Amino acid sequence: MKIEIKNGRLIHSTTEPAPSRNENASLYIDNGSIASIGEAPEGFVADKVIDAAGKIVCPGLVDLCARLREPGFEYRATLESEMRAAVAGGVTSLVCPPDTDPVLDEPGLVEMLKRRATMANLARVYPLGALTLGLKGEKLAEMTELHEAGCVGFFQADHPIRDTMVLYRAMQYAATFGYTVWLRPQEAYLAADGIAHDGEVATRLGLAGIPVSAETVAIAAITTLMRETGAKVHLARLSSAAGVDLVRRAKADGLPMTCDVGIHHLLLTDRDIGYFNSQYRFTPPLRSMADRDALSRGLVDNTIDAICSDHTPHDDDAKHVPFGEAEAGATALETLLALTLKWADTQQVPLPFALQKITADPARVVGLNAGQLKVGAPADVCIFNPQAFWVVAGQTLMSQGKNTPYLSCELQGKVTHTLVNGQLVFPG
Amino acid sequence: MLTVNPQLTADKKLKHLLTTEGLPKKLIEQILETADQFVSVGDREVKKVPLLRGKSVFNLFFENSTRTRTTFEIAAKRLSADVINLNINASSASKGESLLDTIDNLAAMNADMFIVRHAQSGAPHLIAQHVKSGIAVINAGDGRHAHPTQGLLDMYTIRHYKKSFHNLSVAIVGDILHSRVARSGIHALTTLGCPDVRVIGPATLIPTEVSRMGVSVHHDMHRGLEGVDVVMMLRLQNERMSGPLLPSAHEFFKNYGLNAEKLSRAKPDAIVMHPGPMNRGVEIESGIADGRQSVILPQVTFGIAVRMAVMAMVTGN
Secondary structure: OEEEEEOOEEEEOOOOOOOOEEEEOOEEEEOOEEEEEOOOOOOOOOOEEEEOOOOEEEEOEEEOOEOOOOOOOOOOOOHHHHHHHHHHOOEEEEEEOOOOOOOOOOHHHHHHHHHHHHHHOOOEEEEOEEOEHHHOOOOEOOHHHHHHHOOOOEEOOOOOOOOHHHHHHHHHHHHHHOOEEEEOOOOHHHHOOOOEEOOHHHHHHOOOEEOOHHHHHHHHHHHHHHHHHOOEEEEOOOOOHHHHHHHHHHHHOOOOEEEEEEHHHHHOOHHHHOOOOHHHOOOOOOOOHHHHHHHHHHHHOOOOOEEEOOEOOOOHHHOOOOHHHOOOOEOOOOOHHHHHHHHHHHHOOOHHHHHHOOOHHHHHHHOOOOOOOOOOOEOOEEEEEEEEEEEOOOOOOOOOOOOOOOOOOEEEEEEEEEEEOOEEEEOO | OOOOOOOEOOOOOEOOEOOOOOOOHHHHHHHHHHHHHHHHHHHOOOOOOOOOOOOEEEEEEOOOOHHHHHHHHHHHHHOOOEEEEEEHHHOHHHHOOOHHHHHHHHHOOOOOEEEEEEOOOOHHHHHHHHOOOOOEEEEEEEOOOEOHHHHHHHHHHHHHHHOOOOOOEEEEEOOOOOOHHHHHHHHHHHHOOOOEEEEEOOHHHOOOOHHHHOOEEEOOHHHHOOOOOEEEEOOOOHHHOOOOOOOOHHHHHHHHOEOHHHHOOOOOOOEEEOOOOOOEOOOEOHHHHOOOOEOHHHHHHHHHHHHHHHHHHHOOO
């Protein structure tokens, strides 16, 4: 299949040697790869021409945290529904956390997930294996076996390891083989039963607080153990200004650390909870305006490597309960791009840089050959209309989860085409 | 995000009572004035007025409380309503029924009003947003968030003894962190123009950034009570008396229990309040609880009138 994407504005920004682009040019795809940019290859006859006039052509998005809910939570979402959501949102590579049921702690489950994903033939799926068996924080999972089955790293998801010795050993063991340890920095006891950022809003609403120290104490422990073990660590979902400062210092010291932030944490604060609106319950919690602004600055100075959707689809019942009983998180694969554009717009960040944070940079974190528009690379491409407005509505979201704070909101920037491996997967 | 105050109608009348926060000053004053008219009902031989005749009031207590439930029941009965008491701990919730399913079922029985107590902050808000118009929701205490009828009866009591809020100093003492009574009191006091609200307790029991609610924080009770007109003591739950928050009930009483010596720092005519039930010897010395400055029992009496006023107003009377 030969595809020509013409008249579009190609945007591709990277910190790597590959040249960045921001130009009107045609993209030629042949046999799943990018064959040429600008000039058609000799004798190229397109089977399909996509006119991208007025649109932006960028690498397919790479999402560092998307819950597909399989196995185990099919009542909330299925692989099929969430992969359709992904490609509708321009996301072509998905890193999936192991917090499924059963937990992704054995190779058979990982192989099954990968097989199911391949059969769906939509986005690419990169599972993270569980760092410890059952995510219980007690015994190590079989990392080598899981790695061979296709896991790109090892994650504790939202189940922080309480026993610091287990964390130390897990990092030591992972470092032996050069595996990256993914950790969401949260000290279990300080977070305990907390449900909202420990600040004025939680005090006013009478919600148990999660102090910033739950994040900073964890980061301090992790960086200390990194120095001792030499482990590579990816910190998932920073939430606080103080946390960003600690990561900035760790990186300045040369520690092999990367980190990400959830898109909602760049746009929302605890004040948005209003009168106990459970759509605003997140893990980690939405924090103060000062924290939100520090996260933005951290992205801009590359302390934070990437933005992720932290896609967490729920059934309606999970949110139609009191705030403290509501499940945390939002469906976000389909809003990731538009919300990133919104962030770039409000922060006056150049568009190529914002796109880099959801393409080339997350790909670099995982070591994927993705997130770039370069000759020879797999043709994973997202085409979007930056001017198009659309309303987030339950009926039109592909994701089985309709839980998002942006329900009924109008967003700008709509994906029109998504290609994975040179195949048009959206519109399907 | 712009959100309309869910407890008011478009023309700023009381639709639900969920919290004292954001209640207009005029409306609070109107509740207190309406309560004035109901205080005397309790002294009559026939303690009833027919304002809520034919209305069904459901006492929905997802958390046990005999006392508060009883005061609501008495208030509703004095207004001639039919009262149905449901102790949900023992029924549907334990069978796995969701909160909103329970509400839908009771609404289908033509409920006019839900009096809700729930362990989760915000549960009455959820119910108020869910029920069809014409059903009123009154918060009888949700988690740490609010206990607005208690806050209002405390205001009624203060007004009764002190007449005006404009030159008052009020101290709230004890477990502020977990107290819905404290939060409701603070919002009502600041709305009514009380210029000096102090919270007193150890740092472990003072919520983060509480000063943003318009109060000053004191850890030394002697200094905190200096010159106050009103001392509001709070209940300390048994399970918090020893552990990471406090070493012992004994030490709590030593530092923050109200005794004659500490009370002597307040104005000579200061009143002493407590929402009950009291832990004598933990929050308050018996001699003070029963002493001349104590208005703890009048609080209970006024509570019924205030609850009658709120019930009458949310049903459009």
